[in-house]
Amino acid sequence: MADIKQAYLDFQGDMDSIMESVLCSTLEDESRIRAILESAIKDEQLPAYTTFTKESAHKQRARKRKGDQEAKEAEAVRHELGLADSSDSLRMLIQSRQQDREKQMDSFISAMEAKYCENSQKGGKKGSKKGKK
Template sequence: MGLLDQCEEVFGTSDLYQVLGVRPGSSEAEIRRGYRKVSLQVHPDRVTEAEKEAATQKFQTLGRVYAVLSDKEQRAVYIEQGTVNEEADISSQDRDWMEYWRLLFKKVTVADIKNFEDKYKGSEEELADIKQAYLEFQGDMDSIMESVLCSTTKDESRIRDILKKAIEAQELPAYTAFTKESAKKQRSRKRRGDKEAKEAEAVREELGLEAGADSLRNLIQSKQKNREKDMNSFLAALEAKYSGNSQKGGKKGKK
């Protein structure tokens, strides 16, 4: 069965971008992130025995979709013709998709997260993400704070300053949701953040983790976020950035 037919059968759409939950103009990192996020939802090791067969089929189909969209030549054919190079797809059907997935997404440790956080905060990458979130959510700070990686209530004033300077420099539009945000909404957001921090601290103590593990606390806090509501979604975003940086230039081995 061709890949597009397979997608229609197991995901209800033949649009490869829709299968991964990304837009047609997505970057390689966004496609990788979409693949990681959706694959976690159907990973055969994370479902019941009754669901395993269907999950395995979806997981393998996702791998084939990602293999097409992450390959420049195959993606170009799909964009231009709306079809998949079936010969190239057939050659990938016998691939061990579980092993392929493990090679793409190494397990992230607390040390990895801390290393990523140290490099990410204050970087050009974070700056770009903050601006992108501001535009995407039209200045809504609740959504911005939920979207930017590793952000906590402690980062809000810093992120606000970044956005104010960008607005003053006319790099960003002055959305009313940002410039006129009420003090009440800001206090409500801080209360939620403080509550999540306490819950994370309780989990840390229960697990016997070392004090001051801020990166892990951020990870646990992300489980509360309205957009994702799933710790694995944070890992998907982080791993797409963290492990992706280390694998650039190794296209055949990674995607």
Template sequence: MAPLLEACKQLFGSSDLFVVLGVDKNANESQLKKGYHKLSLKIHPDRVSDEEKEEATQKFQTLGRVYALLCDKDLRAVYIETGEVDEENAGPEDRNWEEYWRLLFKKIDIKDIKNFEDKYIGSDEELNDLKQAYIDGKGDMEHIINSVLCCTHDDEDRFREIIEKLIKKKEVPDFPGFSNEDKRKKMARKRKAEKEAQEAEKMKEDLGLGDGLDSLKAMIQSRSKSREEEMDSFLDNLAAKYGGSGKKKGSKKGK
């Protein structure tokens, strides 16, 4: 196995471990984990073609070494101070980095999603996410529904009531796109949600799918590539933030 800094330069174009992981040098443990998970998913050997697998494996192993070193306070301090890596302790050559990754990001199941939803819906975290989505989308409800975690069209009236209170308290601006939304736009959004729900149920019935997570993924994957990526994004964020206990936009009651 090549020296870590040399491997990073060859495989990622930079010998700066923080640049490789895509985080600031003052990143905390949670930020390091998210950065590692986000990048490792893109280069995981199981997600690339056979032609790319060898290089992806090298990148995956090197990224694991980078994360392991930066998570060690002593090794990280030495690296920041000297710019050098203690190769002897920078990740053993015979370590199973796939197993290491699986320990950090265990497989999410439908129970994890439900547990997260129960804690998230109505929480301060959901409120903060709702406020941010409202501001980012300048009051566009379509953007809000697509951005806030675990929500569906059924949450629209609840969200609208919360946002109106926030506007009244001057915690967020009163965007015309929210307060003066054309009723036809809201009805079109409702019809679209109802149509998708009907299509999902029919697809589930046609494919003979059950209620488990694999069945849910299969149904989404059968509908469109964007839906498949949406589900993967949801599960990936669950694993990245909670190491297996759950988060981001996804399925909810009745879906």
């Protein structure tokens, strides 16, 4: 609640900016956030900014359209990544990517070993002859 009031003060009542800055808020939370702010204005805890009190219906509809568009984009990305509705799908995706990274690291290390590590049979001292004089 303090975060909502602080966002209201920071953005001088601009509901677009308030909705973007309040953590974990969605389009469905707008009416609840608006009620909190209106109550605080009524109780004179917050000043009444005209950008908030006289917000046009057009601006509210534009915010709703933008939220709906973002929801559609998020759904498309979810399908593109192959995430199902369950929470296990995200865990499985993370584990799959982690395994891919491990394989890449193993192949990188193998390539570095092949490039920089000498074969132990090639090494040795040249010209050393034991027991011959």
